[in-house]
Amino acid sequence: MTAYLNPGLPNPAPAPDGLDAPYWEAVAEERLVMQRCRACGAWQWGPEWICHNCHSEDLVFEEIPLTGRIYSYERVWHPVHPALNEQGPYIVVLVEFPEHNGARMVGNLVGDPRQEVSIGATVQAVFEHHRDDDPPHTLVQWQVVAS
């Protein structure tokens, strides 16, 4: 897909300590992963070094389905970064994964930036690759699934 936002925002880079590297590798291959504890089975996001539930260090990044539902959203109008000065309004969504301890991820809602947004609507992941950026990376955007 073409980029949702104008170019020029900071590019995401894997954390220097290696904590989230498996996530960035997965999304480059159009897989969505979330951290899961092998000891107690709890899911968590964002990445941590230990399980928040049982404190085990035995965590893996496990693949999850490419659908979630809108937990909250916002339409941004005022640019707080020069790259967005000519952007106009855009929509940020907080997507919840009810089957995964209700963990959530952030992305943009593709389509008309003035569209009406329904909390609870089902959305599907859309991978937005930036393979020529430094560093190369993939963003995960969301599209409403027709009900």
Added chain:
Amino acid sequence: MNRTLRGATAIVGVGETTYYKRGQSPDAEFKLALKAILAACEDAGISPKEVDGFASFSNDRSDPSRLANALGIHDLRFSNMQWGGGGGGGSAAVAHAAAAVATGLAECVVVFRALAQGQFGRFGQGPRSNVVSGGGAFTVPYGLMSPAQSFAMKVQRFMHDHGVEQSALRAISLASYHHAQANPRAVMYGRPLDEAKYDASRWIVEPFHLFDCCQENDGAAAMIVVPAERAKDFDHPPVYVLSAVTGSHYRAGASVHNTPDYATSNFKTCVPRLYDMAGCGPDDVDVLQCYENFTGGVLMSIVEHGFCEPDECNEFLTTENLLAPDGKLPTNTSGGNLAECYMHGLELNIEAVRQIRRTSPNQVEDVDVSLVVSGPMVTPVSSSVYGSEATV
């Protein structure tokens, strides 16, 4: 041993610099801090050399050792910083100062905050680096990077869950601007706001219009905390610290907006401790100062401090109910962060003190209990309750 701060300490001096729009201060930030501290000492009628401790928050840059040096303090005993950003530490700094004084670590502690955004950069802007890693890597590239953007997401969900209308946010903004018109110190003095102007103002990020967002300012504020037994030795009627608490709920700091209880101002675990220590409840509160980073934080804080039920916000949050002197819950009676000054909410603690001294520009009648909410939606947050002589 009865472990409580209730009535153990008192605020005996308050001081503020002139409040400026961001970037307009003629003084450097450190000098602003000194001026506010000197003003507070003068208000109390004590020598600044008697101060023996400092408490602040939000990574204040005015280091206590440098302050002690500049003021010629003989015996620095206490220097304290509350971790966490925004104004979440405004009442926590009071708690720490009071705890130090109550336990004999220090005798005369200054709570202060100094800010010169012109000198050191603004809060409401996104990062200018080329790359972002850590938690920000999962939000910034999607254009989610400022405080307004981080908190609008919470408020949107709260309004959705409880059917809250825009008029509730508007009432909070109108009350602050109304009160500022009687306060010559307020940066928005002489700049009234009405419903039409609010409605016509541009969106920053839905559900926040321009007038739902705090200012960015330069200035400094300071308060002096001493043991209760000394409280009557000063010029002003003593204002007792009845309670001051800080904290956050389960995984409030979870990254990428993953706090399980999400649509909250983060006070649910603090409020029972706050009222328990104060020995009072919401019905006893005569006047409220509630930190407005954004009006949505005030909305949720008012609910979480027990002033109305979540599903009553539209009826309770009317401008009339929030105005001094006769509203049900006079709120932000100096103009607050929206219209007096964004001094990270320390100015709200000072206004709470003024209400008990009977010197507010929008005085509520017979104030005995005065409550301050500091920094909703950040983590950790804090709240404080002040009381008149009649309460101790």
